[in-house]
Amino acid sequence: MATTTRKKLSTVPPEVIRRPTPLVDLSKDVFDPSKVEQLPLFEVDGVVYYIPDGAQAMVLQEAARLEREVGQSAAMWFLFGELLDEEAMEALRSYKGLTRSHLLQLYAECVKVITGPKA
Numbered sequence: 001m002a003t004t005t006r007k008k009l010s011t012v013p014p015e016v017i018r019r020p021t022p023l024v025d026l027s028k029d030v031f032d033p034s035k036v037e038q039l040p041l042f043e044v045d046g047v048v049y050y051i052p053d054g055a056q057a058m059v060l061q062e063a064a065r066l067e068r069e070v071g072q073s074a075a076m077w078f079l080f081g082e083l084l085d086e087e088a089m090e091a092l093r094s095y096k097g098l099t100r101s102h103l104l105q106l107y108a109e110c111v112k113v114i115t116g117p118k119a
Contacts, residue, residue: 037052037053038050038051038052038053039113041084041106041109044092049087051083051084051110051113054113059082059083062082063075063078063082063111066078076104076106080106080107083110083113
């Protein structure tokens with residue numbers, strides 16, 4: 001039986017393969033909600049409530065984790081809590097006509113805003 005020798009993947013010293021600058025510099029694009037366009041999400045009794053356009057993707061990642069581990073309801077309310085201000089949250093909580101279908105539609109719209117348009 002012939003034996004094969006495997007090459008080590010990391011044969012070059014670490015200082016040789018390190019780049020002087022990162023491939024992606026995340027610090028350049030710091031999210032500032034005060035400088036973000038607000039998009040209308042829903043209306044209750046003639047009052048329009050908004051969410052920030054291009055909200056942080058990490059919010060969606062946390063919502064996805066919650067959905068896997070706890071359930072969709074927890075993920076929805078987490079996402080709403082992150083994107084909506086207190087007045088909008090209270091409007092949702094107190095609206096007697098709110099249905100599961102409404103919640104799912106609002107959730108889907110929030111996800112679309114964060115992920116952006118499909119290519």
